[in-house]
Amino acid sequence: MRSTVRMNDGWVFHEGFEPEWSSELRPGGRVRLPHTAVELPFGYFDEGSYQRRFCYQKVIAWTPEFAEREVSLLFDGAMANSTVFLNGRKVSSHRDGYTPFEARLTGGLKKGENVVTVRIDGTENPDIPPFGGQIDYLTYAGIYRDVWLRVAPPVSIERLKVETPDALGASGTAMVRVDIRDAHRAGGDIRLAATLLDPGGDAIGRTEAVTCDSSAVLQFAGPGKVALWDLDSPELYRVIVDLACPAGTDRVQTNFGYRTAEFTPDGFLLNGKPVGIRGLNRHQSFPHVGYAAGRRVQERDAEILKRKLGCNLVRTSHYPQSPWFLDHCDRVGLLVFEEIPGWQHIGGAAWKRDSVQNVRRMIQRDWNHPSIVLWGVRINESADDHDFYAETNALARMLDPTRQTAGVRNFPCSEFLEDVYTMNDFVLGSETLPGANHGRIALRRQAEVTGLNRTVPYLVTEFNGHMYPTKSTDPEERQIEHVTRHLQVLDAAGGDPQVSGCIGWCMADYNTHCDFGSGDRICHHGVLDMHRDPKFAAYAYASQRDPAAGVVLTPVTFWARGERSIGGAIPLMILTNCEEVEYRIGNGITGRAYPDRAAFPNLEHPPVIIDDRHIPRREQDRWGMEWFGLELTGFVGGDPVRTMRLAADPVPVRLGVSTDFPELLASEKDHVPVRVRVLDQAGNPLPHFNEPLTVRVVGPARLVGPDLLAFRGGRAAFWLESVGERGCVEIEVAVRRLAPARLKLDAV
Ligand code: GAL
DSSP: OOEEEEOOSOEEEEESOOGGGGGSOOOOEEEOSSOOSSOOOSSSOOGGGGSSEEEEEEEEEOOGGGTTSEEEEEESOOBSOEEEEETTEEEEEEOOSSSOEEEEOTTTOOSSEEEEEEEEEOSOOTTSTTOSSOOSSOOOOBOOSOEEEEEEOSSEEEEEEEEOTTTTSSSOOEEEEEEEETGGGSSSOEEEEEEEEOTTSOEEEEEEEEESSSEEEEEEOOOOSOOOBOSSOBOOEEEEEEEEETTEEEEEEEEEOOOOEEEETTEEEETTEEOOEEEEEOOOOBTTTBTOOOHHHHHHHHHIIIIISOOSEEEETTSOOOHHHHHHHHHHTOEEEEEOSOSSOOOOHHHHHHHHHHHHHHHHHHTTOTTEEEEEOSOTTOOOOHHHHHHHHHHHHHHOTTSEEEEEESSSSOOOOSSEEEEEOOOTTGGGSTTOOSOOOSSOOHHHHHOOSSOOOEEEEEOBGGGSOOOTTSOHHHHHHHHHHHHHHHHHHHTOTTOOEEEEBOSBOEEOOTTSTTSSSEEOOOSBOTTOOBOHHHHHHHTTSOGGGOOOEEESOOOOTTSSSSSOOOSEEEEEOSSEEEEEETTTEEEEEOBOTTTOTTOSSOOEEESTTTSOHHHHHHGGGOOOOEEEEEEETTEEEEEEEEOSSOOOOEEEEEESSSEEOTTSOOEEEEEEEEEOTTSOBOTTOOOEEEEEEESSEEEESOSEEEOBTTEEEEEEEEOSOOEEEEEEEEOTTSOOEEEEEEEO
């Protein structure tokens, strides 16, 4: 039987690399994986600082368990161009920074101590995708995902692929292809036995086969009616495969789901039922630590997208993302469009060969995830390249005939080699650009984009983004326009039967190169900020979910008389999934308002807009010299479900502190985001409070980033990182004019 254990602890990290370093352990600082080679400031930094070589070393002590077995280190991801040495001898190299690789140690291990040395190179090497041109994101150097030590028998299970050809039928048939490594070393027949477990963990099927080949297909003929993997009930089944032969035994398991997913010319069907795609693009980066976020923070992003933002799909722009993230997409019921690394630039022949291999590596890593419904096999927004993309498509279809391919472009009439035409449609916003000869158009028609004389499966894969960057600190009028643009595209996609849906740019702000963004090395394109704190636009998405999943009642306002140009706060847009909203301004004006279906006919939950129709101008003028508080109550089914108040005279009253998780996990590299707000008398964050905040952490945790922060838009956030010890962590946050706030958290 194999054993696979985490090898994240006890690595020694060095800046730079010299060839002679690979033969012995050099003294240096100990680090735990995932690790970023250079922690960056929040913004305004030199992105060249990590674009160089680094070295990680680890001692692996011989154990008798290694004898006669296959011993490998498995790297889930390292950026980039990794070379692994064992006791000075090169054993493996892997150029891509996003896909996993294996370093086979068998044969090179000696009794006593063995030194593993990993050289990585953060240089943007033009020979390696996505490099060679410019890219609008950062590729932070480091061994930024987990590393595992696998000790396996000489003949082992290489990988499993599960297919469910009759997912919607009554049979529950599942086929499991078992690829076997080194089958020729078996010394006799290889016996395979597969067990099928239902979502509750009960065994509901067993099947066996005997082979001497390197691949075999086992079939569960008919466990009967199965529970589908669906958005609301993402049921996960599990297959366990046992291998036995004279050379040893092995066991591998994988989750999978029963579902069908198909983009058609008339829209997307999940399990045969239409689902309008409402999604966001995600970069896997975070402040300071870059890509090196622990498991729970990755999982949390899937939850934020699904549960807080009410999305049903995420695009992993522009590369394969953390396995922890994808596992969680499976669990929460969030569809995924996954794509190969790249951004606009296509390199030479060797570069393309690497890219084709990225298709292979991505699909083989992830083909059992029920959440994944599309393979992106084109470099994001690249030019047409017939031979290259004919090859990536053919390979994807050969490896996984169960999923459609897509390829994201940003220009019309591009050669359509994929199954789904995926387009970044940034037309909205261009009406104000010099030379634009059209009005405010939210989305182009499919035929205009494809140039085809037939309707094809079609999905909008980006919109907004750089057309309207918006910071959480931006004025109210800009926030309103930001929200409106997201709503208008969601509405347009919902109203066009030839569009399967749309995926906004993007989930969260992200660090980028100086060629992009606002000069601070940040693209402020998110509906969340880099710490995943919401901007108003987040509620454009959240308000589209069913109120049973969480009531949204968010007026897009700072509620002040003089924040907007000229003044006033009418029209007032309220993002809500309530059926009606009662408003009360001061003690005088009151009334009820309803979702604006005329302006947004295709949204599930249009915003409520209070304007002159509700409050006559002469009444608005009366608030000329006096400003009142606002109270809103949302109703669903005639019942009040949420009330919120905005103070007329907000003042800082207290600090609010909360953590995303109730505890810190000492046993792994764990991160707990801590969120601080300056709250007024009504409990709302003060949007223009930009004073400094001091942070003190006592106990077994490291504060990631500085201990002196500034509030942005009334909010501040920082991370605590586990240090491998248990105990009580005390946090104190303070601003000059308020009592400090304290919080205790156990590292367990
Ligand atoms: C797109 C690109 C994204 C991002 C976005 C900003 O063209 O695909 O990666 O740069 O623009 O709006």
